Amino acid sequence: MDSKDDNLYYIVTREPETYRRVHPGRLCYIPQYRYESVLKRTDKTSDLLLPVICLGSSVDYRLLFSHIEAVSKMEAELLQALDEDSERLHWFREKTTLKTAVHLKMNTAVFVNEGGKELRGLIRFIGKLTDLPYTHPISSKFFGIELQGEDKGKGPSNGKYNSRTLFTCERNCGIFVPFSRVRPAVPNSLQPPIPQPTSLARSDELNIGDRVTFYLDHDHVGCGMVMDLEWKEGQQFARISTDKDVNGDIGGEVKVPVGIVSKEKVAFAEPEAMDTDTHLVETKTDAHPMGLGVNSRVEVTLGAGDAYGTIRWIGFLPDRQETLAGLELEGNRGVSDGTFKGQRLFSCPPGRALFVKLLTCRPDSRFQDSLANHSEKITSHEIAGRETSLSAGHLDNVAPISTDQVSQVLIGRMKGIQGHCNSCYMDAAIFSLFSCCSVLDSLLYKFTEPRDTPIQNTLLHDIVNPLRSKGFVEGKHVMKLRQQLQNHGYSGTFTTDEKDPEEFLTVIMQHILALEPLLKLSAGGDVQESYCYQIFLDHNHSLVLPTVQQLLEHSFYSAGLKLAEVPSCFILQMPRFGKKFKMFEKIIPSLELDVTDLLSEGPQQCMLCGQVAHEECLDCFKDSLFSPTGFKHFCRTCSSQVHLHPQRRSHRPTPLRILEGFQRHGAAHTLARDKLELFAVLCIETSHYVSFIKHGPGSQDWIFFDSMADRLGEKDGYNIPQVQACPEVGVYLDMSPAELAGQVPRDMKGVAKRLFCDAYMYLYQSTSMCLYR
Structure with missing residues (x-):
């Protein structure tokens, strides 16, 4: 990254599932201080949501870290000169051209592609063609070429662009192009040429998801599935999840050059040979000894360790005797978007689907670890009770209903939670929190005191899991929950009277399951907590x-x-x-x-000039000259000018607390919004x-x-x-x-x-x- 630039730049490489307007190839950035702040909160980045700002937009987007790849500022400027996102992504992956363009200098002899022909010339200009708004941290970088020799007169310019002279040359001898149309006339004058791999399976033949054979040495031949393909130092490598490791034990993961990889005949039928009538979807849970079925949360062992996900499909494929499971993994450790060999079996974000034998799946252990971690707090009777519950088939930790499942699982009559005897306040609250959202799923799995565990089990096993897996919960289960709450003494009328949703939520979150308060409010320096x-x-x-x-x-x-x-x-x-x-x-x-403007600490933005704000004026809150309502923050210069007006001279702005060293991040585009x-x-x-x-x-x-x-x-x-x-x-x-x-x-x-x-x-x-x- 450029030492004078405080932003980190990325290119989107996978389609985000939450933003339809952000396509692969879009460039984005995040201030380094913001990145470091987010990174401090977690030890892993696989599922990290990074608040980035896409170029050409002032809105921040929360993108998965695994959906973006880092680029230098120079690379970002070169890529930004391309018109289409798809073109940008193509040339980003064409590492040789992009890396070479970074090193191009003035007066370098080059070939430029124009109308399908290569014209010879010299680089006379490197930089932006137009001025962009100040909110853009970088400009598109183009090359101005003066055509030479026999190619003189074949260009459209004399060094001017939009009436601005960017370099001087004879008429029709100048041309402005992005890096993708330029290559040095003498390649090794910039850097050694990157060797192309010689592969048993050429890169255009080897694909993610292919079954392959690889040769580590004369004595060991391995088999597995291609999980990823990547370039490193001019050589292409395949990351393979193996059937067995080098010792013949349980499968592992290796990264090997594609030159020692060969495709093997895949046991699964090819799409054109697949009979859709024999593609049987099996949703019965008795196919798994522990009762795992569609929407169960599970874990499987891959070469790089355990992976966690949700079963989205169970069924059979031709020429395969065992029952298969289609998993939607939590991280991008899969191989597709729910398709296998060209046939769609379910839908999920790209890179998250993985197809495995159903019997290799086991219940997600993360939700059983709390029992071991707190064993000293649980009586032997309680442990026996939990073991009975687990053996009774209550291992399913069902994920929220996804958008593409809503019509199939939820829509219709006798769907949702059945109301009974003034239960609508509880029905609506539970449905809202848990049907399609997981933000408060910690309530369902956190450790609880033995006296409160039955309430948590009822909420999880009798209400939330059936709602998410079947789309329907009988009224008797909600009544059971109401009876448990009433028996705990929180209200003598939980089973009969209508109440407010906040009363029910406060009892569950605060008194029963002891969830940490959701809200921390600052009032005059004191922090108040609330749900x-x-x-x-x-x-x-x-x-x-x-x-x-x-x-x-x-x-x-x-x-x-x-x-x-x-x-x-x-x-x-x-x-x-x-x-x-x-x-x-x-x-x-x-x-x-x-x-953002409601936070008691953290950087604020001057609403007039966009720089870091130093003062807040509550007296300006309702001043419609700036905006009808809202908190008003100003830098010192703007605050001084605003309060020169006779109607505002009586205002009393208050200083804002600015983190030490933040001043250098004061430009408008560096402030991400919460x-x-x-x-x-x-x-x-x-x-x-x-x-x-x-x-x-x-x-x-x-x-x-x-x-x-x-x-x-x-x-x-x-x-x-x-x-x-x-x-x-x-x-x-x-x-x-x-x-x-x-x-x-x-x-x-x-x-x-x-x-x-x-x-x-x-x-x-x-x-x-x-x-x-």
Whole structure:
């Protein structure tokens, strides 16, 4: 990295599953201080979500570290000169050309590709062609070539670009091109040529997922599957998960040159020979002695150690006698996106799918380790109880329902959690937290005191796992949980009366499972801890059609609060007078909640010039000249100018605490924003709770859940829960505030009215902080 640059640069190499606009080949960056701060929180980077900013955007994206690869600043500038993301990724992987271009200097003799012909010339210019906004940390780097000899007059320029003279040459003798169209006339004048590998399996034939044979020496021939292909020092290597190690024991992992690798005849049928009628999907759990089935969390042993994932497919393939399992691994240690030999068996992000024998899978041991770690705290009776529970088939640790599974698992009548006897507050809360989200899964697996373990087991084994695996939970299981809570003495009416979701959540999180408080609020230097936050507003607010962002900012402003740290899960209660009286006719959901300005510590950005802010002015909070609401931060220069105005001379800005040594990171583009993602909304109308779930990145990825949508029979009947897709929500969210204000609630399509008009509680998650808490 350039010593004068404080950013780290990356190129996206795999398609992110959460951002459809970020494609492989996109360049991004992160300030080094930010990178180091994130890295301090974890010892492994395989599943690390890095908050990066894509070039051409001011928004930060949380990308998996395994989905990006580092590039130098010079390489980033060269790659940025290419027009398309796919082209950029191609030339990034074409290491020779890119590395050579880094060393090209002025007056170097080169060949330039123009119209399919190679023209000879000299480099007369290296740099940017146009000025970019100051928010861009780098500019695209191009080469200006003066054509020589017989190729004079074959260019389009005389050294000018957009009327700017970048170098001087005769008419039609100049040309500006990206590095991909330039190569040195004398290659070894820059660096030794990179030798091409001589391989038994040429690189264009060897692919990830191929079964291969490799020859370590004359006495040892190994077999395995190609897990990855990579270039190092001009030679291509294959990373192979072997069937057996060099001693003939359990399989390991080796990295060998492709020159000693040969394809073997694959035992699986090729796609064109595969009979889809014989592709039998087997979902019964009796195929595994421990009851593992689809959606079970498991671990398998690979060459580099244990890998963890979720079973997404179980079945048979032609010419294979044993039952196979398709795993979606937690890290990028797989070989595909759910396809095998061209046939799709399930869907997952690229590089995460792996197909193994079902019998090689075993239950995820990470959720059993807590029993061993705390054995001294558990009585022999409790251990016996847990062993009985495990032997009874309660080993499944089921992952949340993914976006592509929602329609298959969740949508329909008799789906979700069945309501019974005023249970809707608990049904809606549990469904919102656990159906499609894992931010509070630690509640399900953390160590608990023996007296509270039955409650945790009921929540995990009787409610959450069936919800995620089958999409339906009978009302008797929720009643069992309510009875357990009542027997613990927290309320004598848990089994009969309707309660508020926050009361139930506080009992579960604080009193039963002793979860660390989700919120740490700073008030006058003192830190207060909480699990939910109730929004209160003063009487002088001017909000008419507020967003959740505005409500939160106003509430913090009125109460003099700040966040001591970014929460992993933020549960917000909307401003109401009881259950029936709403303060606003409509509230606009904020799909992202930017909490950067709400933090009590950490760098802030001057809202005018973009440099590091030194002061905050609470008196400017409602000054509509800058923005209708929101906390106002200024650098010293801007603060001085702003408060010269007669109407602001009485303001009293307060200094911000700036971390030592941060000044050099003061440019606008270096400040990443801390944002939370909306994943659920609980609503109430006429004392009945329902919930909306944002299950995917698309604007229409919304579902609506009602535990008592219908009823069959009278006194001796039962409630019918229902989950339905509600893509109409996305239509209204795409409207401008003016359009939305003009919508008559009773005329809004589908169930959208309930989201905008009846919101009671918003649930947000931090996709990065939930990895550490």
